[in-house]
Amino acid sequence: MKILVTGTAGFIGSFLALKLIQRGDEVIGLDCINDYYDVNIKYGRLKRAGINTYNIEYNKIIQSDKYENYRFIKLNLEDRENLESLFKAEKFDKVCNLAAQAGVRYSLVNPYAYIDSNIVGFINILECSRHNDIKHLAYASSSSVYGLNESMPFSTSDNVDHPISLYAASKKGNELMAHTYSYLFNLPTTGLRFFTVYGPWGRPDMALFLFTKAILEERAIDVFNYGEMLRDFTYIDDIVEGITRVIDNIPTPNPNWSGKNPDPHSSKAPYKIYNIGNNNPVRLMDFISAIEEEIGKVATKNMLPLQAGDVPSTYANVDDLIEELDYKPNTPIKVGIKNFVSWYREFYNI
Structure with a gap:
């Protein structure tokens, strides 16, 4: 297949691109490489896939030095004209949209970044997919859509109408927008609600990175909610395996759906939502x-x-x-943390 993966200088996108490349798909990676966090980590992720980061220019496709089936382009999703040109020229089979402005806390101080990237950028992806015969659009949602819901474990059939951050609201908006396009234009879409992804090459604003950096530097760590937190930490390899299976599994309409079915997350449209989490929440203090x-x-x-x-x-x-894709994330937390700390020491030469 020929697949566009957006967000390939990002944490999840960089791992997904490598997996698809190594299994033989033709991949074009896209990222705007913004400075939300240290761009050296983003450049490092791109270098893993053979992208010469000294040659990166805006809206210029670069061939990987390592993989003949991988190319990269620096582009903003908000740049509708150039995004449309890319879709028309490359004729992708499928798209996986992982590009987004991430972070719950940052959305409290810079809300416009979330509207620009997560709403305007996503409608551009939907429009390009609609007009270019994309066979399947998979896209990142988030466990944050569950908001004030206290029913555990979170199920895709739960109500998600009570978000408590603009980031979460933007992701719920993506799911609604995708359903509309699935129904109106028969565009198969699958949303992926990720749960606290961690591992090597992870984001510097995430807990594991912050804690590791502070402990190694012998500084105090900030523990919120007085440590009374549970998180379904999910290792990056498990996330990527789940995404890959989703990309390969094109959703189909359920003509019998009425809203009264016991399966409320199916639809008359070719539309699906999955949780991808470890199904094993860990106490924050145990994680630390x-x-x-x-x-x-x-x-x-x-x-x-x-x-x-x-x-x-x-x-x-x-x-x-488990039932539809025969998959369940299962990496133990100690294994994931060991792999991250080993990467961190190597990356920062500690």
Whole structure:
């Protein structure tokens, strides 16, 4: 297949691109390489796939030095004209949209970034997919859409009408927009609600990165909600395996859907939503203990209240993933943390 993967300088997108390349798909990666966090990490991810980061120019396709079936383009999703030209020229079979402005806390201080990337950018992806005969559009949603829902584990059939951050609202908006296009234009779409992704090459604004950096530098770590947090930490390899299976599994309409069915997340449209999570929530304090054990140091802890936009617990129901795609994430937390700390020490030469 020929697949467009957006967000390939990002954490999940860089791993997905490598997996698709290595299994033989022709892949074009796209990213705007913004400075939301250290661009050196983004460049490092691109270099893993053979992209010469000294040659990157806006709207110029670069051939990988390592993989003949991989090319990269620096482009903003908001750039409708050039995005349309890319779709017309390359004639993709499928699209996986992982590009987005990430982060719950950042959405409290820079809301416009989320509208530009996650709403305007996503409608451009939908329009390009509609007009270029894309066989399947998979896209990143988020576990944050569950918002104030306290029913555990979170199921895709749960109500998600109570988001508590603009980031979450933008992701719920993506799901609604995708359903509309699936129904009106018969465009198969699948949304992926990711649960706390972690692992090597992860984002510097995520807990594992922040904790590891602070402990190694012998600084105190901030522990929110006084440590009373549960997170369904999901290892990057498990996330990517789930995405790959979703890309290969094109959703079909359920003509019997009425809203009264026991399967409310199906639809008359070719539309689907999956949770991708470890299905095994971990106490935040246990997570911190595992990091301390791997590093060999105990952290000083600043115990703080719950931050605005955060939820105390996440826990994924992955029954659909198991039943329909024969897959369940299963990497143990200690294995994932060990791999991250090893990468961190190597990347920063510690």
